[in-house]
Amino acid sequence: MNREVVIVGGGPAGMLMGLLLAKEKIQVTVLEKNTTFNRDFRGETIAPGSVFLLKKLGVFKALEEHGFIKVQKIKMYDREEKLFSVNFDDFNHPQKFGIDIPQPVVLEALKQKASSYPNFEYIHGATCTDLIKDGEKVVGIRYSKEKEEHQIKCRLVIGAEGRFSRLRTLGHFAVEKKEFSRDLIWFKVPKPEGWEEGNLIKVYKHDHVIILPTYPNDLRVGTYIYLGGNRETKAKGIAAFIDKVCMIEPRLRKPMEKHIKSWDDTTLLKIFTAHVDQWAKDGLILIGDAAHTLSPILGQGVNIAMQDAFELLPYVNSGLKTYEGPLPAHHFDDYISKRKKQVSFVAGFQERQEQNLAASTPFQCMLRKVKMKLLDKAPFKIKVMKKLQYGVVANETTEGLT
Structure with a gap:
């Protein structure tokens, strides 16, 4: 079987990527190793920027029908003494809240929307076992399903399997891992x-x-x-x-x-970060936690992953039209450079907060209190938090919302 793009991993990044490509009439297959979405998730909060994307894609209505909790505030206290707070109503953006909703509901909504396009295919219970290569170029994947071996030839494989990515290993990507x-x-x-x-x-x-x-x-x-x-x-x-x-x-x-x-x-x-320096090889690219596993502080992993997919779309689209055969790694250089800036910003913010939270001596605890109170009053607080919560859609308007 031949497809244009195969996505390995049916989490938020993979399913969103599948929907985005399907809308562009690209032949896309999403492989997911689990047979259902009904499994335990911890990252169930979706930041305002990613909620905005789901509205633009027409997926949000299904989430409203299910129900969710609106998340509009972040607060930090030293026991009962307030140190820091931000209210999303203060953001100059049409999307004023994030949501907490069971992740299976979001994945099912993305899948249902994507399945309305005839060029979209979803295969569950499929475990990627190897990459198919032509020399050093990736030209497809092998997978097992119900003890049978299958393969799909394609022009681009997208690895979106999360923090324990198998494609990261199969593709021999160098990973810098840091344990907290x-x-x-x-x-x-x-x-x-x-x-x-x-x-x-x-x-x-x-x-x-x-x-x-x-x-x-x-x-x-x-x-x-x-x-x-x-x-x-x-x-x-x-x-x-x-x-x-x-x-x-x-x-x-x-x-x-x-x-x-x-x-x-x-x-x-277990708390760790894992960053791949170069996310792409010929015919293969990693997104989300597969490329950059973040700390769970402020729950940004899901949102960065979804925005990876959103930003990657035009590069995949243009690459399929520009090249014959597997998409070359250098085609994604600009994309990777741009995404690394946002990932670096979020990771740096998280690391500073982790250092604050890890304060142990009385002096460090006092310093944490002073720093957070100063940040709370700082004129740039809203700008920093807006960039954190909205990412690539920080300056978007209501145009195109559904």
């Missing part, structure tokens, strides 16, 4: 009555919690432990863990004691 000094434990509890919407970070001395509204009426809570400290943390018992969290946010006491009964009710997330 801490791991993250996530859990989910019902929202206490009277809880104000918005993404919340609360710090107290050397500890902190990240609290995110989660559809339909829950909170997704993350707190750090030192790197490799999972065994020691568990040895202290679940009650000690609840005490650690509730010392920072007492309102979580009742829901945690009722719903967090054992460590099975929590999830350990």
Whole structure:
């Protein structure tokens, strides 16, 4: 079987890329190793910029029919003392809120929209096993499905499988991986009555919690432990863990004691970044976490990945018209250069916030408080946060919204 483009990975970046290419009448196949979208996701918040893209593509109506939580604020407190806040209503942009919605709903909406185009194909339960090469050029992929081997020849393979990308390995991309000094434990509890919407970070001395509204009426809570400290943390018992969290946010006491009964009710997330220097080789390009795995701080991974796809579209379109055979790596140089600037901005912001959150000495904690209060009053606060939340569509208007 021959196609123009094959996308490996049916997550937010891969499904969005498939829809964008399908709209351009490009023959595109999306391969996804899972058989359904019904699996556990942690990154379920979609920033205003990506919501804006979904509206432009006519996908948002399906999300409205399902329902979601509007996310319009980011707040940071030192226990009960406010350090920093931003309200998306203050942004000069037509899209005034992000959303929290189960990621399977978003993926299904993208798939349904893409499937309305006859040139779109989606294959689930398909595991990519190898690249097909002509010399050093990638000319297709091999995959297994239900214990049978298949292959697809194409002019471009797009790797969108996320932080543990197989194509990154098969394509022999050099990866610079950096582990953070801490791991993250996530859990989910019902929202206490009277809880104000918005993404919340609360710090107290050397500890902190990240609290995110989660559809339909829950909170997704993350707190750090030192790197490799999972065994020691568990040895202290679940009650000690609840005490650690509730010392920072007492309102979580009742829901945690009722719903967090054992460590099975929590999830350990290893925190690392992984960046590929050159995202493309002849006939192959990586996007999203496959090219640049980001820290979960402020949940920007999904949004950067979706905007990778949006920005890549015109380059794929022009490349298919300009060249014969596999699209050469150099064709994507300008795209990669532009995307690296946004990724670098977000990664740098995240790293600075991680350093703030990792404050351990009394002096570092005091310095964190001063820095965040100064940022809160800084005249450039809105400009910085707008770039973070909207990315490539920061200066868009309502034109073309559906």
